[in-house]
Amino acid sequence: MNRTQLIKRMAQLSDLPQTTCKATLTQLEAVICKALHEGETVYLPKLGVFEIRHHLPRSGRNPQTGAEIQIPLRTVAAFKPASQLKQAVSG
Structure with missing residues (x-):
């Protein structure tokens, strides 16, 4: 699943417009990146x-020259x- 497909799926499941879902995903990415950058x-x-x-x-x-x-x-x-994600993936 790519980013566009994820946004479409989020819109379907939440009954929100794709533009809202795209903005939400963009903000989530930005918040996670900033938090990691700050340690x-x-x-x-x-x-x-x-x-x-x-x-x-x-x-x-x-490896070429040793x-x-x-x-x-x-x-x-x-x-x-x-662990919940691992369980969902495995079975």
Whole structure:
């Protein structure tokens, strides 16, 4: 399902116009992005947790040359699904 299909499905289920659903989805995305940027964790019951994870710097090897390289610190957004979401997907 892509973004357009999600908006259409939201409109069907809520009996709201697609423009309202699109605006709501856009605001939800913006709020989650801003919260993660500020270092907050976003917990949505029944769905899961959006959080920031830090991967420490480490050494690695260039697979083409075999030379050792330093891999810098990385900060990534992560999603951990709630148990209810896992159950819904599995059965």
